[in-house]
Amino acid sequence: MITSFCLFLMILLAGGAGSCNAASQEAGPSLFLDAKELARLQSEIRRLDWKRAAYEGEDADSDHAFAGTGVRSGADLWMKRKIEIPARSGHYHHFFCECGSRLTFPTDGREHPEGYPCSACGKVYAGEKYDGAVRWQIHNQLAVAALNMGIVSAVEGKREYARKAGEILLKYAAAYPGPHTTQTQGGMMYQSLCEAVWSIELAGAYDFARSAGVLSKRETELIENRLLRPIGEGLMSLNVRGNWHSWHLSAVGVIGYAIGDSRLVDYALAEFRRQISEELGDDGLWPESVHTYHFYPLGAFLYLAEAAYHHGVDLYHLEPKPGKSLKAMFTAPLGYMYPDTRLPAINDGWYNSFLPANHYELAWARIGDPAIGWGLKEACGRQKTARNSFWALLQGRPLPRTAAAPGVKSVNFPVLGIAALRSRDGAMMTLDYGPFMGHGQFDKMGVTLFALGKLWSADYGTPGYGSPIMPWYTGTPGHNTVVVDGKNQARTQERRLTIFAAGETFEAAQAETEEAYPGVLQRRSVIRVGERFVLVDHLQSAEEHTYDWFLRSEGALTLEKLPEAEDAPALEYAHVTDAKAYGAASSWAGQWRQGRLALDVCAFSSAPATLYSARCPAETANRTVPLAMARARAKTLDIVTVLAPRSGGAQAACSFENGVLTIRDGEAVDYVAIGSTKAGAELAADAAFALVRTSDGKTPTLAGVIEGAKVTWKGRSLIASGSRQTALEVEAR
Ligand SMILES: [Zn+2]
Ligand SMILES: [Zn+2]
Numbered sequence: 001m002i003t004s005f006c007l008f009l010m011i012l013l014a015g016g017a018g019s020c021n022a023a024s025q026e027a028g029p030s031l032f033l034d035a036k037e038l039a040r041l042q043s044e045i046r047r048l049d050w051k052r053a054a055y056e057g058e059d060a061d062s063d064h065a066f067a068g069t070g071v072r073s074g075a076d077l078w079m080k081r082k083i084e085i086p087a088r089s090g091h092y093h094h095f096f097c098e099c100g101s102r103l104t105f106p107t108d109g110r111e112h113p114e115g116y117p118c119s120a121c122g123k124v125y126a127g128e129k130y131d132g133a134v135r136w137q138i139h140n141q142l143a144v145a146a147l148n149m150g151i152v153s154a155v156e157g158k159r160e161y162a163r164k165a166g167e168i169l170l171k172y173a174a175a176y177p178g179p180h181t182t183q184t185q186g187g188m189m190y191q192s193l194c195e196a197v198w199s200i201e202l203a204g205a206y207d208f209a210r211s212a213g214v215l216s217k218r219e220t221e222l223i224e225n226r227l228l229r230p231i232g233e234g235l236m237s238l239n240v241r242g243n244w245h246s247w248h249l250s251a252v253g254v255i256g257y258a259i260g261d262s263r264l265v266d267y268a269l270a271e272f273r274r275q276i277s278e279e280l281g282d283d284g285l286w287p288e289s290v291h292t293y294h295f296y297p298l299g300a301f302l303y304l305a306e307a308a309y310h311h312g313v314d315l316y317h318l319e320p321k322p323g324k325s326l327k328a329m330f331t332a333p334l335g336y337m338y339p340d341t342r343l344p345a346i347n348d349g350w351y352n353s354f355l356p357a358n359h360y361e362l363a364w365a366r367i368g369d370p371a372i373g374w375g376l377k378e379a380c381g382r383q384k385t386a387r388n389s390f391w392a393l394l395q396g397r398p399l400p401r402t403a404a405a406p407g408v409k410s411v412n413f414p415v416l417g418i419a420a421l422r423s424r425d426g427a428m429m430t431l432d433y434g435p436f437m438g439h440g441q442f443d444k445m446g447v448t449l450f451a452l453g454k455l456w457s458a459d460y461g462t463p464g465y466g467s468p469i470m471p472w473y474t475g476t477p478g479h480n481t482v483v484v485d486g487k488n489q490a491r492t493q494e495r496r497l498t499i500f501a502a503g504e505t506f507e508a509a510q511a512e513t514e515e516a517y518p519g520v521l522q523r524r525s526v527i528r529v530g531e532r533f534v535l536v537d538h539l540q541s542a543e544e545h546t547y548d549w550f551l552r553s554e555g556a557l558t559l560e561k562l563p564e565a566e567d568a569p570a571l572e573y574a575h576v577t578d579a580k581a582y583g584a585a586s587s588w589a590g591q592w593r594q595g596r597l598a599l600d601v602c603a604f605s606s607a608p609a610t611l612y613s614a615r616c617p618a619e620t621a622n623r624t625v626p627l628a629m630a631r632a633r634a635k636t637l638d639i640v641t642v643l644a645p646r647s648g649g650a651q652a653a654c655s656f657e658n659g660v661l662t663i664r665d666g667e668a669v670d671y672v673a674i675g676s677t678k679a680g681a682e683l684a685a686d687a688a689f690a691l692v693r694t695s696d697g698k699t700p701t702l703a704g705v706i707e708g709a710k711v712t713w714k715g716r717s718l719i720a721s722g723s724r725q726t727a728l729e730v731e732a733r
Contacts (some may be wrong), residue, residue, distance in 0.1 A: 029154055031207040031258055031307045033394055038154055054388040075152045075161060078145035083167050085175040089139050089189045090132015096464035097123055100620035105137050120622040142168055143201035150208025162212035165205045173226040179234020186234060193244045196251035199231045200303045203258040224259045232264045242288055242438055246297030250304040257307040268304060277320035281415030284332025288438040290416055292349025295356050298329050302362050316366045330363045330372050335411035338450040339426040341382045345461030346432050348439035351619035355379040358389035365395040373400035410502040417495045419509035421528045427451040427645060429533050431526045433511030436491040444489055444516045445524040446479035451645030456553045456599045460619045469621055472575045483548040489516035499688060499707055501727035505530055506691045506704030527689055529670055535641040536674055547637050549630040552616055553599055555592030557626035559613055568610050578615045584608035598646045604656040606638040669697040684712040704729035
């Protein structure tokens with residue numbers, strides 16, 4: 001096997017100095033790959049184009065450890081370089097421009113005291129703060145390079161790669177300044193979190209280098225006792241929680257397996273069990289915010305799970321409490337993501353975050369659940385990404401031939417405090433009603449909207465935490481919610497979801513808060529009527545307040561038939577630009593357009609509101625999106641807003657009278673009762689919300705009720721339930 005593979009590679013690599021030494025592989029590696037899997041991988045690289053591409057890939061300068069980076073090209077890049085270990089790293093999040101964009105990392109693996117330009121606006125930043133961030137990158141590149149070299153040495157039997165990986169490890173053992181004593185003191189990396197990420201790759205490299213037989217006994221002792229064990233013991237001594245701890249414990253465990261230290265392994269396994277049991281939310285999501293901070297700890301756990309798996313311990317099927325497991329961490333996000341696999345960037349974290357194919361590759365290989373297979377297939381297909389990630393290369397299995405969607409439905413995540421309403425045709429709205437948790441933002445009652453294959457109204461997450469623009473992204477005006485008196489919300493503890501009623505055509509979520517702005521009750525309902533959404537806002541206080549209702553969306557914004565106001569006060573929100581004010585109105589309409597697609601909006605306010613159009617930052621300040629803002633001064637304010645995604649056709653005509661919203665789309669008309677309406681009214685309902693759908697404005701075809709029992713249309717009873725229903729809809733014929 002190895003002989004024929006070497007022959008093949010020598011032809012393939014056109015004269016590469018291949019020297020195969022089967023004897024050197026003895027027992028083989030045992031962390032992220034074992035001898036049997038290595039033989040399979042060698043065969044796959046020979047037979048399968050995608051495995052070969054993942055192995056050889058050219059995109060070696062990618063900043064991120066493995067995504068899109070070929071193992072061999074990455075290893076080769078560093079094989080040619082002189083190995084010099086830089087001083088202790090600085091902080092990555094400092095490497096950001098005031099515009100929110102990242103500065104440009106040098107490609108030569110060196111510090112550049114003359115400075116680093118912003119990747120978007122070109123502004124140059126120089127000094128130790130930025131050099132330190134560059135050293136952070138170089139340390140990570142060295143660790144990834146060592147691991148890549150280890151893999152190449154195993155796959156091709158080329159000991160020179162293992163020797164170079166050993167050189168990196170030995171130089172680190174000589175340079176290591178001593179372990180972390182606090183989260184930012186000690187260690188080679190500024191943050192203990194980054195030390196954990198970096199050391200997992202070094203432990204992986206060590207496993208390959210040692211199994212290649214290129215290290216002497218003294219060298220293995222130096223690497224184990226002067227580098228890996230001190231790192232592990234330092235991380236073990238830090239008493240933290242959350243995603244930092246996930247990385248700490250995983251690094252401790254991976255190092256423990258790499259150097260055969262059962263004390264480190266036992267600690268890691270116990271802490272893993274405790275985190276899954278006590279820290280993972282009952283809804284299967286990581287409760288620090290979501291998207292980035294769900295998959296970030298999961299990424300750490302996967303390294304530990306693989307190392308454990310190869311030592312006979314199965315963490316993949318461990319369920320320390322019912323429903324709490326690695327499997328749940330993979331299935332829960334399938335109900336959270338948008339239909340294109342983008343992850344709603346609610347709370348802190350990068351805007352451009354998608355279901356991570358890398359993680360799902362491993363889960364598909366080890367857990368093999370059909371929903372996980374579907375998730376992997378969606379991630380690869382929708383993101384049009386090649387299967388070139390680290391775990392795809394090492395453990396990627398054939399994609400499932402057929403994979404049915406695991407029942408896409410509306411979901412409430414009660415720990416995180418986010419409800420997601422979904423239509424059959426792929427429209428989705430999120431409502432964030434949760435408390436301010438780790439990495440939270442002042443975004444209570446914020447909504448996002450996905451429809452027609454696009455994310456229209458987004459939460460843009462955050463740029464790097466060191467960027468001076470961060471307060472915009474964490475602040476209330478940066479979200480699609482209501483700002484009171486121009487201020488940010490207070491930190492809240494509550495999760496007051498008062499309605500969650502999932503249905504086929506008609507469904508709703510409702511939440512309220514009195515903590516966001518003390519003295520103000522804020523209630524927001526999100527109702528889905530087919531492919532349209534209705535927002536119902538109620539603000540109530542004993543005092544008069546200025547209520548600013550915000551909605552931003554991708555697309556070109558047009559507001560209809562309102563005269564521009566000369567005397568309206570200017571908007572004083574930082575980062576909001578190009579503001580135009582319009583005359584006060586109790587109803588207004590408009591749309592955001594993207595080509596032939598439109599997001600129509602019409603709104604009805606209980607008090608006249610001054611309407612503004614403006615622009616505000618998207619994922620960075622270098623890109624802005626149009627914003628609509630309605631400002632009203634009142635003690636109590638009610639606003640009903642229809643958001644209607646449309647592909648061609650004409651805008652639906654909306655009206656709102658006596659608590660009934662009418663949405664007229666050609667012949668078809670939907671009547672939506674907001675709250676109970678009087679007996680004897682055309683649409684009479686005793687409910688939180690009721691729907692009568694007609695094909696011609698007169699003949700009902702469908703009736704729905706949410707938190708109610710009765711719906712009557714023009715005197716005819718359409719729903720008459722003996723008891724109050726959370727959600728009920730019936731065809732009316
Ligand atoms: Zn910039
Ligand atoms: Zn946000």
